[in-house]
Amino acid sequence: MKTLTILGSTGSIGRQTLDVVSHAEGRLKIHALVAEKSVQLMEEQARLYRPEVVVMMEETAARELRGRLRDLPIRVDQGMEGIINSVIAQQVDTVVTALSGRVGLEPTLAAIDAGKTIALANKETLVAGGDLVMSSARKVNCKILPVDSEHSAIFQCLEESSETIEKIILTASGGPFFGWNKEKLATVTLEKALCHPNWDMGAKITIDSSTMMNKGLEVIEAHYLFNMEYDGIEVLIHPQSVIHSMVEYHDGSVLAQLGRPDMRLPIQYALSYPTRWKNPFERLNLRGKTLTFHEPDLDAFPALALAYHVGRRGGTLPAVMNAANEIAVSAFLHEQVSYLGIQEIVEKVCSEHHVLDNMDLGSILDADTWARRRAEELISIFQDHKFDI
Structure with missing residues (x-):
């Protein structure tokens, strides 16, 4: 037990x-x-x-x-x-x-x-x-x-040491606004943003999924969990959410983990590891399924590109991006900023931050506190306006 x-x-x-x-x-x-x-x-x-x-x-x-x-x-x-x-x-x-x-x-x-x-x-x-x-x-x-479905999938696909891996392929559903351009995204309401097509999640992660910031956070998480450089982490849009992620090995073999979009599966695997327990949860049925994959649109969803940049820079910058995003998403959930304003606030806070390296817990918490305060200041001054950045 x-x-x-x-x-x-x-x-x-x-x-x-x-x-x-x-x-x-x-x-x-x-x-x-x-x-x-x-x-x-x-x-x-x-x-x-x-x-x-x-x-x-x-x-x-x-x-x-x-x-x-x-x-x-x-x-x-x-x-x-x-x-x-x-x-x-x-x-x-x-x-x-x-x-x-x-x-x-x-x-x-x-x-x-x-x-x-x-x-x-x-x-x-x-x-x-x-x-x-x-x-x-x-x-x-x-x-x-x-426990994240994507990282659990990668973990389950790892046959050998990380030295044999060519790249990690993180799949993303694309959220409710897959295929939308910036002009259309400017019309997004809170109600629309909270309607994820595949997953039943909390409000904050649902908004992050819609902006693709969630996938950006997962890229950084994958970097640390699997000791993989950012050039070896690829994101593909997979609207059906059947393949939860893949691992490509040096010989060209690709292993994928499939399952229904049910978070209880990766949760149970983390709790049962290294064994697998039988459960009564609904099984995946692939009959009649078509699986598709697409490149992410970094122009319409720049949060993903920002996360790659922030992850590569490292230091206190990832903590700042995360903190600013938490404040900006909270403001959107309270209808204090527009949908596109979330990204503008996060980018502005990141651009103003003086990055520190060789951090300890204190410097991480200080950077987090500064970013939250700065994001709140920007929200109070520029509610629902575009920043000149």
């Missing part, structure tokens, strides 16, 4: 992780559930899965939850200290990092230092602090198992 702490249990990945736990036939046990502020859903999860600990990031949410769970022997903690305690607990084997955004970096580092296996669903952790995270993992021989 493996004992889990799930960071972000009330989010999309967290809920699907708990569904995997429900079908694991007693092979998975919950030590702790962590969320930001969704008190009602956390109460429901706590009553169903009976963890030893639940942690709410917000103090008022923790206080309310304590009252709701006073009839159960479940400890309710609060804030970053509570989160870190939940991941380093002696009985925990695996930490599922499904918190949205940079906030997952510190508990992931704490879990690595404590020797836990990481089931990584929070790509922003590697984007913001990839060098630090991977060097910390190497020091303690920590396993980092990818």
